Amino acid sequence: MKVVSGQVMQLMDRRAIGEFGVPGLELMEHAGRGCADVIEEAFGEGEARRAVIVAGKGNNGGDGFVIARLLAERGWEAPVLLLATPEAVTGDAAANLARLPASTVKSVPRGIAGEQELLQSATVIVDALLGTGMNSEVTGVYGEAIDLINVAGVPVVSVDIPSGVDAATGKVLGRAVRADITVTFALAKLGNVLYPGAELCGRLVVADIGMPDAVVAEAEGAQYVDPACAAGLFRPRGVTAHKGSGGHCLIVAGSTGKTGAAAMAANSAQRTGAGLVTLAVPAALNPILEQKTTEAMTISVGPERAGHLRAGSLPELLAAAAIRDVVALGPGIGTAPSTVYLVHSLLAALDKPLVLDADGLNAVALKSDLLMARQDRITVLTPHPGEMARLAGCSVPEVEADRIGCARAFATKYRVHLILKGARSIIAAPDGRIAINGSGNPGMATGGMGDVLTGVVAAFLGQGYEPFVACQLGAFVHGHAADFLVEGLGTQGMSATDVQEMLPVALASLAASRTTATNNQQGE
Ligand SMILES: NC(=O)C1=CN([C@@H]2O[C@H](COP(=O)(O)OP(=O)(O)OC[C@H]3O[C@@H](n4cnc5c(N)ncnc54)[C@H](O)[C@@H]3O)[C@@H](O)[C@H]2O)[C@H](O)CC1
């Protein structure tokens, strides 16, 4: 599913009207009908059906007027509270306001504080205050209206986006409506899928409003990776698969006290379908990892008592990498100066696709220009916001303020692929393409999850997936596995090893969706 900013949707609107001759009133009619259909289906069962429409003066309010008319035609009581004078309403919205009986519209430019009883008596409140045209912090009567909608104790359907949520970022500008259902139009907006907006939307429905296909296809947007998208990207093993076709991953990981990171990265690569996994670890830790892993082979690196990786092990590691398909570097390696030096030399010398995580990223942050030397090679970075801030030389709040912009700027500048972790991980490609991962849950906010992701992404690269696809599948499968655990485990005590063990189930579900989709196509 493609997602766009509010600004891009407004451009699409203009193209549809200007270049394709679709009347704006027709788009608005479809938008209103899409909402009315959802409202009827969700709340139209009982005897008394009253939808109170709280409308702003723009086209979001215009959609609200269409909803009021269509619901009234279907036997609903549908009073409108207009937070403006009727004269302030213009264009298509004014045309639709004029089609409503005057008795059903109450202009309340000073606010809806006196309308609490009406709000509380509703079967459903329709939030048609602000949509993609919101351009500033919500204050005054609009802010008060949002507060009153939220405390009315009645289900809320938001038109396009909950009022107060920024369609470009998902951020709340001052305050925002908490909806049970949001009906958005033509394509989802970034604010519908990014947090906190995603949570405020409740159930998201994307309604078809007759936007020309070419306008939808050519719109600049991000890929939202949902189960259908991930299933489309995934290639299940063929019947003639052998361990060579699954790829051979070399995982360079571990230091004293951090053997678990190495084990989880290796085991997760194996659980994601890597044909073979070899774990290169500091020599002193080799006996422990021989115990902790079963399927992975291990290489004991450096002098016998070495508890961390050292600069002198470069030739040994390059030789190991030469006969593998992909290298993952970083889980649990620590920050000893000699290890940092090793990471710097490996970056320059390794010609295999490389996944860099954790302390590998911290080492790179000290010398990020080294990434420039890898421009013709595949490099995937998997930072959390703290690591991203160190890499980009900014603060964590700056990263969080614009996750997409930050990920894209770094990926394009250094010609790398990047997964910026966090709720709705952002995947950025060197050419500026963006994907947003739709899976995952708060149970993943615990140590070791990043090591699992590193192994998963390395496994997909080793299987020959194009890096942007490997990153999307990696992020999705990682979160999908965790989502399977929620019902039984909840989100409090889930562990990274639990997720690792659930990876095959997540992959099997993608394979099953592909089979179902193929069968449906054949049956058509
Ligand atoms: N293709 C589509 O998606 C279609 C969308 N439609 C609907 O139109 C709105 C966008 O309408 P627009 O008139 O551009 O903007 P809004 O209605 O969101 O509001 C703009 C209105 O409000 C004022 N304003 C802005 N910020 C604030 C604020 N913080 N506080 C108070 N007032 C504010 C601003 O000055 C404007 O006057 C889209 O979301 C859809 O719902 C079409 O109906 C069909 C095609």
Ligand SMILES: [K+]
């Ligand atoms: K709205």
